[in-house]
Amino acid sequence: MFQPSPWRADFPAxxxxxxxxxxxxDSAATTQKPQALLDALNHYYSHGAANVHRAQHLxxxxxxxxFEGSRDKVAAWINAAQARQIVFTxxxxxxxxxxxxxxxxxxxxGDEIAVSALEHHxxxxxxxxxxxxxxxxxxxxxxxQLGRIDLDQALQLIGPRTRxxxxxxxxxxxxxxxxxxxxxxxxxxxxxxxxVDGAQGVVHGRHDVQQLGCDFYVFSGHKLYGPEGVGxxxxxxxxxxxxxxxxxxxxxxxxxxxxxxxxRPAPLGFEAGTPPIGAVIGLGAALDYLxxxxxxxxxxxxxxxxxxxxxxxxxxxxxxxxxAPQAALASFVIxxxxxxxIAHLLTEQGVAVRAGHHCxxxxxxxxxxxxxxxxxxxxxxxxxxxxxxxxxxxxxLELLR
Amino acid sequence: xxxxxxASQALESFTQARGWEQRARLLMQWGERLEPLADSExxxxxxxxxxxxxxxxxxxxxxxxxxxxxxxxARLLRGLLAMLLVRVQGLxxxxxxxLDLREWFTQLGLERQLSPSRSNxxxxxxxxxxxxxxxxx
Ligand SMILES: Cc1ncc(COP(=O)(O)O)c(C=O)c1O
Numbered sequence: 042m043f044q045p046s047p048w049r050a051d052f053p054a055x056x057x058x059x060x061x062x063x064x065x066x067d068s069a070a071t072t073q074k075p076q077a078l079l080d081a082l083n084h085y086y087s088h089g090a091a092n093v094h095r096a097q098h099l100x101x102x103x104x105x106x107x108f109e110g111s112r113d114k115v116a117a118w119i120n121a122a123q124a125r126q127i128v129f130t131x132x133x134x135x136x137x138x139x140x141x142x143x144x145x146x147x148x149x150x151g152d153e154i155a156v157s158a159l160e161h162h163x164x165x166x167x168x169x170x171x172x173x174x175x176x177x178x179x180x181x182x183x184x185x186q187l188g189r190i191d192l193d194q195a196l197q198l199i200g201p202r203t204r205x206x207x208x209x210x211x212x213x214x215x216x217x218x219x220x221x222x223x224x225x226x227x228x229x230x231x232x233x234x235x236x237v238d239g240a241q242g243v244v245h246g247r248h249d250v251q252q253l254g255c256d257f258y259v260f261s262g263h264k265l266y267g268p269e270g271v272g273x274x275x276x277x278x279x280x281x282x283x284x285x286x287x288x289x290x291x292x293x294x295x296x297x298x299x300x301x302x303x304x305r306p307a308p309l310g311f312e313a314g315t316p317p318i319g320a321v322i323g324l325g326a327a328l329d330y331l332x333x334x335x336x337x338x339x340x341x342x343x344x345x346x347x348x349x350x351x352x353x354x355x356x357x358x359x360x361x362x363x364x365a366p367q368a369a370l371a372s373f374v375i376x377x378x379x380x381x382x383i384a385h386l387l388t389e390q391g392v393a394v395r396a397g398h399h400c401x402x403x404x405x406x407x408x409x410x411x412x413x414x415x416x417x418x419x420x421x422x423x424x425x426x427x428x429x430x431x432x433x434x435x436x437x438l439e440l441l442r
Numbered sequence: 443x444x445x446x447x448x449a450s451q452a453l454e455s456f457t458q459a460r461g462w463e464q465r466a467r468l469l470m471q472w473g474e475r476l477e478p479l480a481d482s483e484x485x486x487x488x489x490x491x492x493x494x495x496x497x498x499x500x501x502x503x504x505x506x507x508x509x510x511x512x513x514x515x516a517r518l519l520r521g522l523l524a525m526l527l528v529r530v531q532g533l534x535x536x537x538x539x540x541l542d543l544r545e546w547f548t549q550l551g552l553e554r555q556l557s558p559s560r561s562n563x564x565x566x567x568x569x570x571x572x573x574x575x576x577x578x579x
């Protein structure tokens with residue numbers, strides 16, 4: 042099972058973790074960072090930090106240039122038509138909250154919001170709370186055995202009362218791609234706005250938001266080999282125009298008086314206060330790095346590793362994989378064994394995986410589970426990582442049984 | 443303050459344990475010896491939140507000393523709970539609050555199990571214990 046990653050050496054933390062005898066298989070939670078990102082942060086902070094969009098001075102101009110350069114890179118990465126369709130937030134969670142507040146005025150009691158049963162809390166709770174504030178109905182689209190939104194049922198449930206559909210692209214628990222195209226086109230035909238949570242999806246393969254045809258697409262920098270503290274909200278121009286301002290402060294304002302003010306349109310109108318400048322620049326550097334790689338080779342590498350992961354799980358007795366994972370990760374439980382016990386023993390052996398509800402409590406409850414173990418891969422993961430995980434798993438199970 | 447006899451026994455076996463496997467085995471053995479909780483004690487009020495596993499902690503004061511019972515649905519966590527209880531069982535409030543439990547788990551070589559990021563919830567159990575004690579004062 043020798044599957045080396047040609048990109049592993051670009052990530053200094055991987056060898057540092059290795060020296061600490063840690064095998065990192067939790068990339069769906071957050072990724073390690075490429076040297077190119079560390080260099081960009083180092084450059085920015087050691088050559089003169091400055092606030093953006095405010096100062097006339099040279100450091101301010103350079104910081105603004107780098108900051109806006111990242112906006113162009115993000116736009117290019119997901120093929121947004123214009124850089125001004127990219128709003129920087131603090132993460133996927135804050136982008137989704139921005140939407141749930143910014144669109145609140147459009148809802149009236151009795152309107153419906155549709156989400157799927159497999160959403161991360163970040164793409165469930167903002168809508169659930171909006172529904173409570175406005176007396177809306179939150180419609181939950183069921184998920185089938187394979188871990189994909191049940192299309193037949195979903196198309197029935199999304200109707201003329203549906204004002205908004207919010208679904209993830211790739212499930213962070215099941216590793217399944219969701220049937221976005223039919224869902225989004227149906228929702229649009231019903232007059233609903235569409236929101237895609239790309240937090241996991243954006244990390245695997247290249248995605249084109251224009252082709253997807255969604256109104257909004259969100260993701261976090263830190264899962265895409267970038268820094269924490271920065272997230273992205275893409276919006277179709279007509280959809281961005283629907284957003285009401287939600288956080289108020291510096292830089293988002295056009296004219297301010299003591300008693301009233303007027304605000305800028307997107308993107309700056311939704312970036313109140315000093316943005317995470319270093320993180321935005323770092324995200325740009327991470328995207329430059331990713332863009333320099335052979336995307337097909339990454340796809341093949343990740344698919345091959347994912348296959349060995351699934352094969353290894355299938356070979357072992359008593360393991361139940363949740364859904365039918367298609368990419369990046371697999372979650373599982375073991376008959377007669379508490380997942381906390383397995384997690385404990387994997388941790389003891391230096392294997393870093395995730396145990397628990399993965400911020401999708403309703404999904405796990407629906408599967409009749411308290412929790413599960415999730416193994417997730419990044420482009421730097423290799424065959425040895427997967428093998429070490431299985432060795433540790435076997436050792437742990439032997440001890441427990 | 444001398445160690446309760448079960449605690450010195452535990453300390454001895456853990457300091458002799460080599461490697462994670464022996465430590466895990468010991469934890470499971472000690473966990474088996476935990477006095478089981480009655481179903482009537484596995485109530486929501488006795489649940490310790492902040493753990494990924496189900497954990498219950500029952501505490502009462504008797505003759506000036508604390509009596510604890512604890513359990514979990516996870517085996518290794520039961521072991522950790524056992525290690526906690528052997529150290530604190532029967533202590534008076536002032537003894538309990540003077541006790542450095544982090545030090546105790548460090549002596550056992552189990553200090554990493556106390557990290558707040560660990561989903562096993564031992565950290566949450568200790569916090570709950572301290573809270574119960576504060577309420578009793
Ligand atoms: C599918 C999905 N959506 C949203 C999020 C939230 O991302 P963040 O915590 O970076 O805001 C995550 C992170 O785990 C995720 O996996």
